[in-house]
Amino acid sequence: QVQLVESGGGLVKPGGSLRLSCAASGFTFSDYYMSWIRQAPGKGLEWVSYISSSGSTIYYADSVKGRFTISRDNAKNSLYLQMNSLRAEDTAVYYCARNDYGDFFDYWGQGTLVTVSS
Amino acid sequence: QSVLTQPPSVSGAPGQRVTISCTGSSSNIGAGYDVHWYQQLPGTAPKLLIYGNSNRPSGVPDRFSGSKSGTSASLAITGLQAEDEADYYCQSYDSSLSVYWVFGGGTKLTVL
Numbered sequence: 001q002v003q004l005v006e007s008g009g010g011l012v013k014p015g016g017s018l019r020l021s022c023a024a025s026g027f028t029f030s031d032y033y034m035s036w037i038r039q040a041p042g043k044g045l046e047w048v049s050y051i052s053s054s055g056s057t058i059y060y061a062d063s064v065k066g067r068f069t070i071s072r073d074n075a076k077n078s079l080y081l082q083m084n085s086l087r088a089e090d091t092a093v094y095y096c097a098r099n100d101y102g103d104f105f106d107y108w109g110q111g112t113l114v115t116v117s118s
Numbered sequence: 119q120s121v122l123t124q125p126p127s128v129s130g131a132p133g134q135r136v137t138i139s140c141t142g143s144s145s146n147i148g149a150g151y152d153v154h155w156y157q158q159l160p161g162t163a164p165k166l167l168i169y170g171n172s173n174r175p176s177g178v179p180d181r182f183s184g185s186k187s188g189t190s191a192s193l194a195i196t197g198l199q200a201e202d203e204a205d206y207y208c209q210s211y212d213s214s215l216s217v218y219w220v221f222g223g224g225t226k227l228t229v230l
Binding site for chain 1: 120152154156162163164165166169170175207209211216217218219220221222223224
């Protein structure tokens with residue numbers, strides 16, 4: 001069965017950095033587009049970043065452009081999100097999700113909490 | 119503010135039918151992009167409920183149905199059950215500058 005397991009969240013000071021990982025299993029990872037989606041405490045869902053199956057096409061939400069970098073390692077069935085210059089408003093649960101047909105998100109991980117606070 | 123607009127809350131008694139609306143614009147739903155729906159039970163990750171406007175993934179009961187017309191879409195839940203109490207989100211794609219996958223603000227469904 002499809003499984004996505006995020007890790008790497010935690011408490012970081014404003015201006016700091018964090019790298020999230022997402023381990024995929026149960027499907028051919030290299031065949032699928034992937035995205036990161038976040039949810040601030042008590043708030044709705046916000047798409048953060050997308051990467052194509054080969055990694056050649058990448059998109060970011062304006063709110064994170066220039067600060068976050070998405071990447072993937074198809075040999076390791078893993079997705080990553082490097083987050084730099086973190087701000088308080090980046091505090092959220094970060095989900096990795098499989099982006100079926102680049103259209104909808106058919107499988108989600110359990111999420112990892114990132115807290116940006118001094 | 120979310121690109122797609124949903125009512126903050128809806129409620130219904132067990133067995134009743136409720137609908138949740140999702141209103142977009144000419145750059146997303148009105149441009150012909152499909153609408154998808156997710157259910158988020160308390161303390162859990164979102165789960166795909168409806169894709170491609172009206173299609174149910176395997177395992178989703180046929181009590182859940184979706185439709186789309188013009189710049190709006192709707193999720194209908196019939197035969198309401200206590201376990202349906204959750205947050206529901208619509209999602210589409212937006213062709214505006216620097217906006218891609220967009221979500222509604224979410225609707226909290228309370229089963230009375």
